Amino acid sequence: MYTPIKCYQPYHGINDPCPPIGIKCYQTPPNLYLGFQAPNMQQFPIQEALYRGTLWPVLYDPYPTPMKKGGR
Numbered sequence: 001m002y003t004p005i006k007c008y009q010p011y012h013g014i015n016d017p018c019p020p021i022g023i024k025c026y027q028t029p030p031n032l033y034l035g036f037q038a039p040n041m042q043q044f045p046i047q048e049a050l051y052r053g054t055l056w057p058v059l060y061d062p063y064p065t066p067m068k069k070g071g072r
Contacts, residue, residue: 004028004061030061 004027012020041056049055 004030027061027063030059034058 005025006028007023007025009023010021037056041058043049043055044052044057044060052060054060
């Protein structure tokens with residue numbers, strides 16, 4: 001399933017002198033999950049497409065992504 005936010009926890013060794021980093025998150029663009037552009041894809045109206053920066057809703061991803069409270 002497509003999710004624009006991916007999270008991972010970096011390894012923290014027993015003898016590592018630095019404090020643990022915790023969970024790191026990053027955002028991936030939706031075009032990574034679109035194998036090809038199918039014919040007759042839904043399109044935004046022209047004015048909305050100019051506002052959003054793309055003609056196709058499947059490629060629209062708001063920036064910055066709203067994160068849950070407490071996340072980074």
